[in-house]
Amino acid sequence: MLKRRTLRFLSERDLPRRYEQPSFVSSTLALPNHVWFTPEAIIFDAISVYVAVPWLWQVFKRAVPIFVFRILALVLLSLLVVSPKVQAESSTTDAVKSIPIQNKQVIQIATKITADQAPVTRWPVPFSYLSSRFSAYHKGIDIPSKYGQLVYPFKLGKVIFAGWDGGFGKIVVILHEDGFVSKYAHLSAIRVRKNQEVSTKTVVGNVGVTGYATGAHLHFEIHTKDGAADPLYFLP
Ligand SMILES: [Zn+2]
Incomplete structure (x- = not known):
């Protein structure tokens, strides 16, 4: 019986009749001033602001030991001091990472800009x-x-072969100090x-597809004295 009445009370069918509230009055801000400044409202506000809030604060202060406040204060302070530094560092790192070209190219560009004199080693x-x-x-x-890209010696040296060599097509071979040899x-x-004699600024030839090659x-x-070596070890 009670359940039935409760259900009836909560049913949507009854709501418009019980609360004759236009649908646009959806928040307290829409209440007229005479509702805000009734004596009841003023007394309620006074109690909540001047009694309830300080009381809650006292309860909070007693519940949380003082060292917790100190730790919190330290954490907040360290965050304030440290985080701008960390942010600065990470943004610099991000800036470097976000350079849309690879490291080797960055080095190339840096070399190109700074070195008027020939660099010691370079990408050919x-x-x-x-x-x-x-x-x-x-x-x-x-x-x-x-195709046609200029090719430079990776290091200062002397040409020991320039001509056709089977599958290599047109090839230049350069002898460097310490018995190093490079081939293009x-x-x-x-x-x-x-x-x-060639430096790292001498054009030795142009990129092509001669010999056994598919695509420019x-x-x-x-080559070192010990034989062929991975060029990546010697390039900047
Ligand atoms: Zn190859």
Whole structure:
């Protein structure tokens, strides 16, 4: 019986009749002033602000021991002091990371800007990516490049071969100090002669597809006294 009455009371059918409230009066802000400033409202406000809030604060203070406040204060202080630094560092890191070019290129660009004199070592062509890495069966790296791209020695040296060599196509071989030898293969044109001394600013040739090559790229090898080595160890 009671349940039935309660249900009736809560049923939506009864609500409009019991609370004759227009639908647009949806918040207390819409109440007229005479409702806000009734004596009851003023007394209720006074009690809540001047009694309830200080009382709650006292309860809170007693409930939480003082050392917790100190720890909280320290944490807040350290956050205020440390977080701007951390943020600054992370944003710098992000800025570096967000440079949309690879590290090798950054180095290349930095080298290009700062060095009017020839750099000690350099990439023979601008670094793009490696289409083939160094291995036992491929004794160099393949750097895809645009056809005709200028090719530079990776280091100061002297040309010991410039011409055609089977699968390498047009190739330039340069001898460096300590018996290092570098090779630049599949060139479309050779721009140096045998015995010519070259620096890292001398154009030795142009990228091409001569010999055994599919697509314009530079096949680049470095040989030490011990044999072929991975050029990535020696490039900047
Ligand atoms: Zn290759």
